Amino acid sequence: MIPLDELLRLVVNEIDQLARTQALPQIEDTVSKVIWQGDLDGTNYYIVRCRQTSHPPITLSSREKAIAKLVAQGLPNKCIGNQLDISPWTVATHLKRIFAKLGVTSRTAMITQLIQKNLLEE
Numbered sequence: 001m002i003p004l005d006e007l008l009r010l011v012v013n014e015i016d017q018l019a020r021t022q023a024l025p026q027i028e029d030t031v032s033k034v035i036w037q038g039d040l041d042g043t044n045y046y047i048v049r050c051r052q053t054s055h056p057p058i059t060l061s062s063r064e065k066a067i068a069k070l071v072a073q074g075l076p077n078k079c080i081g082n083q084l085d086i087s088p089w090t091v092a093t094h095l096k097r098i099f100a101k102l103g104v105t106s107r108t109a110m111i112t113q114l115i116q117k118n119l120l121e122e
Contacts, residue, residue: 010108011108011112012040012045013108014106014108014109014112058101058102058117058119060098060101060119063084063094064094064097064098065119065120066084067080067084067091067094067095067098068098068110068111068114068119068120069120070083070084071095071107071110071111072111072114072120077091077092077095095107095110098110102114
């Protein structure tokens with residue numbers, strides 16, 4: 001399992017990456033509460049609670065869930081493949097499908113989304 005401080009660092013890096021590519025949507029109308037506001041190295045960061053939106057539920061296959069759980073433990077594709085007796089290329093294909101379902105482009109963003117949606121608990 002990734003330590004909390006490392007997970008927070010990864011999430012902040014992911015937000016920075018999204019901000020640089022201007023991929024963050026305008027969320028002003030969706031924010032219901034600012035939970036935390038802070039300055040880190042001269043950059044303002046906010047942790048907010050957003051209003052519920054109605055999206056169809058995301059479902060992962062049992063194989064996708066198994067791979068996601070191993071990614072959350074920090075394992076690379078080769079180790080995941082060895083544990084599940086599949087090739088690293090098959091792991092990569094499953095990750096691409098998970099990324100598409102969640103609308104993300106990185107492992108960190110994937111884990112963040114899966115935690116938020118309680119899909120790693122199942």
